[in-house]
Amino acid sequence: MELFIQLKNFLNRQQNLDSSLGFADVLILPGYSDCLPHEVSLDSKIGGEGIPLSLPFLSAAMDTVTEFEMARSMIKAGAIGVIHRNLSVEQIIVMVRRLRDEFKKKKVIYAAAIGVSTPKEDILKMIDAGVNFLVLDSAHGHSKNVGDKTKEIRRVAPDIFLVAGNVVTGEGARYLIDCGASAVKVGLGSGSICTTRLVTGVGYGEFSSIKEVSKVCKERGALTIADGGLNSSEEIVKALAAGADLVMLGYLFAGSDEAPGEVKEINGEKYKLYRGMGSRAAMESGSFDRYSKNQSDPSTWVPEGVESYVKYKGSVEKIILRLKSEIQTALGYIGAKNIQELQTKSKFVKITNSVSKKSRVHTVDNVLD
Numbered sequence: 625m626e627l628f629i630q631l632k633n634f635l636n637r638q639q640n641l642d643s644s645l646g647f648a649d650v651l652i653l654p655g656y657s658d659c660l661p662h663e664v665s666l667d668s669k670i671g672g673e674g675i676p677l678s679l680p681f682l683s684a685a686m687d688t689v690t691e692f693e694m695a696r697s698m699i700k701a702g703a704i705g706v707i708h709r710n711l712s713v714e715q716i717i718v719m720v721r722r723l724r725d726e727f728k729k730k731k732v733i734y735a736a737a738i739g740v741s742t743p744k745e746d747i748l749k750m751i752d753a754g755v756n757f758l759v760l761d762s763a764h765g766h767s768k769n770v771g772d773k774t775k776e777i778r779r780v781a782p783d784i785f786l787v788a789g790n791v792v793t794g795e796g797a798r799y800l801i802d803c804g805a806s807a808v809k810v811g812l813g814s815g816s817i818c819t820t821r822l823v824t825g826v827g828y829g830e831f832s833s834i835k836e837v838s839k840v841c842k843e844r845g846a847l848t849i850a851d852g853g854l855n856s857s858e859e860i861v862k863a864l865a866a867g868a869d870l871v872m873l874g875y876l877f878a879g880s881d882e883a884p885g886e887v888k889e890i891n892g893e894k895y896k897l898y899r900g901m902g903s904r905a906a907m908e909s910g911s912f913d914r915y916s917k918n919q920s921d922p923s924t925w926v927p928e929g930v931e932s933y934v935k936y937k938g939s940v941e942k943i944i945l946r947l948k949s950e951i952q953t954a955l956g957y958i959g960a961k962n963i964q965e966l967q968t969k970s971k972f973v974k975i976t977n978s979v980s981k982k983s984r985v986h987t988v989d990n991v992l993d
Contacts, residue, residue, distance in 0.1 A: 649831065654959075664956060679701055691719065694884075720753045738758055738759070755784075788800040790812055814852040815875075816853060865958075865967060878934050894935065896933065
């Protein structure tokens with residue numbers, strides 16, 4: 625009888641598969657607008673102190689994206705730069721102190737990433753140095769070790785703004801919020817240099833996961849941060865419209881002047897290194913516990929990311945200004961004056977492959993610009 629019940633449950637699960645939608649599977653319908661794009665506000669406030677942001681961007685906590693220069697540029701733009709964790713606590717503290725010296729007259733977010741293996745003492749040192757926004761970075765946030773670390777941080781630093789992740793389900797979000805997270809980071813396997821889905825077959829579509837997680841976060845008073853695979857303004861707009869309060873961007877900022885690393889010339893083209901934190905090289909530099917790897921036996925590590933080169937992009941300031949204008953244009957089409965209205969006014973439609981193809985440049989031989 626028990627075997628029969630198990631078989632019946634298995635068949636029911638196969639017959640009632642949920643759909644999993646990515647950003648390319650949906651479009652937002654246009655709506656009546658009484659504002660021009662340049663009038664659209666992308667402002668928000670973070671934390672109990674209500675620290676103002678001009679843009680809903682976080683630069684990714686990756687060792688080829690965010691160190692001092694990127695964090696500085698993000699702050700100047702009214703966004704958040706999350707210093708990566710493949711650094712010593714002393715190096716992070718030096719960067720944070722330099723930032724505080726420069727922006728001491730402003731209400732500013734000083735953000736840094738940590739892992740489940742980061743000692744409590746190091747976390748407190750960072751907070752003492754001025755970090756007021758911690759990102760507990762893990763590929764699988766719906767786990768005991770991430771939950772326990774979240775509780776530990778909340779005990780020793782009750783007032784810190786704490787981001788935990790990553791999860792892709794409402795159940796995972798509820799778990800992290802109950803453990804003490806102020807915000808939940810959403811995404812699994814969608815990053816441009818992430819191979820988790822290919823290695824494990826585990827994941828969830830970006831659009832569907834943001835919709836599901838943000839519903840729980842809004843009910844619980846936590847923020848939702850979309851993370852991974854946001855490679856264009858189109859995808860940023862869809863993520864925000866689906867319920868994300870903030871978006872974490874890696875690829876879009878990689879290759880800029882402010883990203884760590886030297887410019888390399890290959891066949892006459894300029895490039896900079898960009899690697900996933902699940903790549904073997906990044907794990908060897910310190911991010912192994914993000915992917916629940918056994919520190920004592922690197923031979924068992926299974927990479928969940930790759931190393932690559934991206935084209936050199938110049939100043940990140942230009943990238944930010946372009947993204948801002950593109951997002952404001954999108955909100956103008958939707959008839960939303962701000963991100964809050966974007967989320968209440970957006971009406972999504974599922975699209976077919978033929979519609980998706982026509983959304984791109986097509987039936988031309990050579991695009992000049």
